[in-house]
Amino acid sequence: MKSIKKSERILGIINVLKKYSDEENELTLQEIIDYLHEEFIDEVEFSKVAISNDLKELSDSKYVDIIINNERNGLPKYYSYKNRLIEIQELRLLMDAISSARFITKKDKEKILEKIKRLTSLSLANNLQNQIYLEDYAISGANRVKYTIFTLHNAIHEKKIIQFKYGRYNVQKEFTLSHNGLTRELHPYALVWNNDYYYLIGKYVGKEDMVHLRVDRMVDVNMTDQPFKVDEHFDTSEYMNRLFHMYSGAEKDLKVRMNNSLINVMIDRFGEDVYIEEDGANAFILRTKAIISDGLVKWLLTWGSDAKVIDPPELVQMMKEESEKMYNIYNN
Template sequence: MAEGNNQKLKILYLLKILMEKTDETHSITMTEILSSLKLYGITAERKSIYSDMENLRTFGIDIIGEKENKTYYYHIGNRQFELAELKLLVDSVQAAKFLTAKKSRELIKKIEGLASKYEASKLQRQVYTAERIKTANENIYYNVDQIHMAIGSNVQITFQYFNWDVNKRQVLRKDGALYRVSPWALSWDDENYYLVAFDSEEDKIKHFRVDKMLHIELAKEHREGDERFRQFDMGAYARKMFGMFDGEEEMVKILCRNYLAGVMIDRFGKDVTMVKRDEDSFYVNVKVAVSGQFLAWVIALGEGAKIVGPESVVHRMKKEIERLARQYSEE
């Protein structure tokens, strides 16, 4: 780019220098600013830089100038994101199983661009955490984009759905036949991304792991299930699905020791009904999708929790306990 064109971009390069090289604990002098601008092929007088800084302040950039031993030092004060917020974003990207390792690195690099080079190094240290399991589906961004597009356009989608076999190969479900559903919502649950949709053939709400969806296409037909989703509560749906495993919905009564009160609130929310039984225990009545995952969750709570109703669910729990006893008694 010619030097003349660079001169026209002086204020933008000034902002770039301040954003990259300064923060609340790192400042830069006017001499250093002028030297940094020269690296971009820009020559400037101090007076014009002062004017550009005022224009940037008017625009909303928090440029702070502080005098120390007859020298002024400049830095960016408040940023759009604080360092703690950027660390939270980095941790979220790292923890997201629905993102591939490659996409995670790309996103984290972009997040680093929101900080100074000094703060970015702190974010980089955040990245070196224990190995986390990541999806292998590189099309996750495309999938999410297609689903949002379908929801915005009020149309159905078709796709193929797969599972992994013991050889770590993708095996298409329904022998590769297309699924056709009406997408209504996306949910992040159990460290995975899920599509919540209406299946008109089965007349029910279903969910699908987004990273296991292939070849998503928008259909011409309008979405169905509007009446079902008009009263749909995504939070309630996620609470009753354990690990997003489906099952028959039941109102289940659980007898709990008092020390499990926090566990119940964490799982079902502060509005969960807890009825005192005696000084040491209470009952909770919760609507859940009764699945093996739900039964395993109750078992994991140990002697502090016991399903007491309805009888059909108690019976199912007894069968599950018998199955486990047989499984672990076999040689």
């Protein structure tokens, strides 16, 4: 019979316990040995005394969570690996997020989901069968996006300027580069995932205003060796909270009168800390800061006559103009 080092044997035991045991499935000493034979093939001889001593050492160790249930009434001891770094409920959330992401191809999703299942026991992995439909559709360039995201994360972490080109689709569904394919330079601040798309927030070199760009529309992305200084006052959460449909624009104080039926929608959108003031029996006044843009206009029009803009005046005018355009479309 072939022999192996103690260190290799212990690693084999840990692997067996991680793979085949959990809170609901415990293994006897003989079952562990049987699985070890499967791992190392039958050429290796495993002593019950040696394996039992190894399990005792692992149980006493502060680095591995091995649980031993002592024998009672002549029954054998049971062993299991518990307290995993990621609980099965958390693995489920990860799988659902991956399944729903439009920037990941179906093929890549299937690969990632199988890898996630390997983070728990085989028994629990059977309970992680995907319940969300995996669409064949993925955004154009999805294979490229994962590498772009990796580069951008590194640039943000190291505070290095990036170079890239940007493009959009035309009505012929052709992807064309903006600014005649000019290479742009930008200070990358943060990556956000919004409405199934990744966006990069940052400042163009030499500019003061923040911008946000669809990552899947960025091509030839490279991190340079040039460092930049981050604006310490910039808050990603505040910036995103003031955007609507990812449109850029000037930030203003927003005041809107809304029907009470929209209170939960507004709390979902702005959080419980948003300023709300009762206005009669059936309405309330919403006050917040927002980026004034076509995106905000479209968002407000979603609520029809249940939302009336009071301030700022330029937004009131934008709402009137857009409403008139809609009226004319349906009356011509």
